[in-house]
Amino acid sequence: MAEPFKNLAWDDFRLIKAVADAKGLPAAAAAIGVNHSTVFRRLKQVEEQLGALLFERHRTGYALTPAGEELVALANRLDEEITSVGRKLAGREPAPSGELRVTTPDSLLIHLLMPMLATFRERYPEVRLDIVLSNQPLNLSKRDADVAVRATDHPPENLVGRRVARIAWALYGRAIDFPDPAAATPEELEARNWVSLGDTLGTLKAVKFVQENVTPDRVAYxxxxxxxxxxxxxxxxxxxxxxxxxxxxxxxxVRLAPPNEDYAADLWLLTHPDLRHSPRVRAFLDFLAVEIARHRRFIEGEAGHQAEPPEAPPTA
Structure with missing residues (x-):
């Protein structure tokens, strides 16, 4: 089996791994960007070349044989090695250029980062930004993203970065409903309808407050x-x-109460250790750290409406 094995290409390993992960051909085909018939034909060719079945076909899907398990284990090791080499090569680029994938929640993008990204692009036109909006942690080890901008008090231990601010939270209502917000009493606020983040975000202290202090019939949304x-x-x-x-x-x-420190969260700029010396990653992290520092009082709720949010650069 040695000679046939040597003739396998990386695309063959990717195909085997995709079928194993998806436990079927249609989803595997979608994952690697080919059609169903191509996966079927190529898998059959690989099995014939190896002289061994890699999958048992069941009505519920494709199950790995012992030979298939060995191939998938090797595919996983190759994937890790290729990804690691890619990260290290990315760190040797001579100047900031190429694609930079950044993941951040939509709220930070719209209310904080967008003007900064526009300015960054003006300064570094050779860097192309690919923004991934997500509240979930992506796998920076797998290059799902190069940089993560996250609000968290517990950044992943396998990433490196810097804490650039602390995001303050406060209770808000419409100005038209509260012409004198300072006069709003706890009893009045308790009698109002409330909106909240969902129970899936129940670990946040602001969500816990609503769960523990607002009657369910008052949580309108x-x-x-x-x-x-x-x-x-x-x-x-x-x-x-x-x-x-x-x-x-x-x-x-308008604010109906001062910012509550218990609800605050650190704002982090994170990347993988292998990428921190990449010119485009380093330029982006340094630039963003400086820009966020300029608006730190606004982010940390110290200045209220007197502080100006970030503005986009003027268009030519």
Whole structure:
């Protein structure tokens, strides 16, 4: 089996791994960007070349044979090695250029980062930005992203980066509903309708507060997006806790209480250790750290509506 094995290409290993992960051909074909018949034909050719079945075909899907398990284990090791070499080569680029994939939540992109990204592109036109909007941690070890901009008090231990600010949260309502927000009493706020992030984000202290202190019949609206939560408060569905970087940027909203330190979260710029010396990654991290520092009081809720949110550079 040695000679046939030597003739396998990396694409063959990718195909075998995709079928094993998907446990079927259609999903595997979609994962690697080919059609179903190509996967079927190529898998059959590989098995004939090896002289061994790699999968048992069942009505419920494709199950690995012992030979298939060995091939998938090797494919995983090759994938890790190729990814590692790619990261290290990316760190040797002579100047900031190429594609940079950045993952961040939609709320940070819209209310904080977008003007900064526009300025970065003006300064580094050879760097192409690929923005992945996600609240979930992507696998930077697998190059799902090069840089993560995250609000968290517990950044992953396998990443490196810097803490650039602390995002403050406060309780907000519509200015039209609260002409004198300082006069709003706890009893009045308790009697209002509330909006909140959903129970899937129940580890956040702002969500726990609503769960523990607001009666269920007063929680008029739940959503799993901070940006959507701000829209709900602005639409008058109810009052709710928001990051000050979002709430203070909207003139139609007012704070109904000072920022609560218990709800705050650190803002981190993160990357993989193998990428931190890449010119494009280093340029991006340094640039963003400086820009965020300029707006730190706004992010940390110290200046309220007196602070100006980031502005996009003027167009030519």
């Amino acid at each position: 739940k959503i799993n997006s901070v940006l959507g939560l701000a829209e709900a408060v602005e639409a008058g569905i109810g009052i709710g806790h928001l990051p000050c970087v979002i709430g203070d940027a909207r003139p139609s909203l």
